[in-house]
Amino acid sequence: MWQRPRRATTVAGVLVVVGTVAGALSVVPVLEQPGYLDRLTAHHGQVVRGAVFQAVMVPACAGFAVALHPLLRRTDPGLGAAFVGFRFVAAAFHLVGVVALALLLPVGEAYDGAPAAVAASLEVQAELLRVGRDLVNHVAVIVPLALGDTALFAVLHRRRLVPRWLSGCGLAGAALSVVASVLLLAGAVPVVSAVYLGLNAPLGVQSLVLAGWLVVKGFAGGVLSGRSSS
Template identity: 55%
Template sequence: MNPNRRAAAAAGVLVLAGVLAGLLSVVSVIEQPGFLALIPAHESQVLLGAVAQFVMIPAYVGFALCLYPALRTVNETLSLGFLGFRLIAATFHFAGVIMLPLFVLLGQEYAQAAAPHLEALAELLRVARDLVNHVALILALGLGDLLLFCLLYRARLVPRWLSAWGLLGAGFAMVASLLVLTGLTGVVTPLYLTMNAPLGLQSIVLALWLIVRGLRTERIVSPR
């Protein structure tokens, strides 16, 4: 197996690891009414979410690093932009990781003294986490994905239908984040989940393609 083939397979595995970690990072208790009083009984769920989101950092960045050597031979500008946005997204991921243990601390304080200011602080923290995870993070990933799928589409390193699917999925995901930012939808709503579903499904298909088939590196002629 040549280096590009191994790198593509590793990238596919990292995508699947990121998808699994993303599912485990969902902390449903924080989305429930009166969540601050519920947190002490669900501390393990909150901490698992933090660990899972931390795992997403090397998975997301590692995916870009695995593909970068091959992509840069096709278009250095687009590949560098893709990697850069992945690194920016990793920063937002890290911010999301740090926020989750703060919910545990607030929940413990609230259990000892149910003060209204703690509820207000917890709600502010929840809104901040939603803006980081579902707006800033998704927009950074989306911009990077647009560069990636544009490059893949132009160079035909994967089937064009798969690249086009990714472009559309990234576009829908970014629009969903803008709807969250403007308050037109929430993060746990049928509309938001439906708009993110195409990219989620495409990520799994792309991962399997990379593992089984890899990139069409024979189409790489020379650096541009």
């Protein structure tokens, strides 16, 4: 019984790292520059790279939940199901972000050399796709991720499957991430800002620490036999 749970937590920890690296590589800097539509075709490879790595985040996001769910349902089936459900919602929105980014490429190609009237229309289309992708990535993805992580950390905290300081930091970080998304949705902060990035940083750091813990330590022994240690 020991080998299977340890394999699951190891896989989960590795998927967190994969998702974090893919997330960093999915950033498309050209989209944050003024007049990005003029540069879009020249930065075709950057856009494609961003779409590919965001696509990698789909199985990483969902796989993390799939790996841990058989262990979590032994201690709290309800919260375990909520964790998986919210993770799959976030993974689906990642796909929407991939599609939005891919659609920017033909708009950029059509924009090059287009008449002024057509160019103005293409600028509106491109901005809708860019802003839409930002809202998908930083609201529609982040909020379900944070809600799913809240369910996960609640189980980990209640059953002491990891140290309580680690699960407690996760609960606080998830709450801060939701606050960041609400501020972004309200137009109070931009994506590239110290406030938004600062509010998301605690959960990002905690996720990497949790990943290391899952790979090296796994869960506390009580989950292996279905016992609670609350």
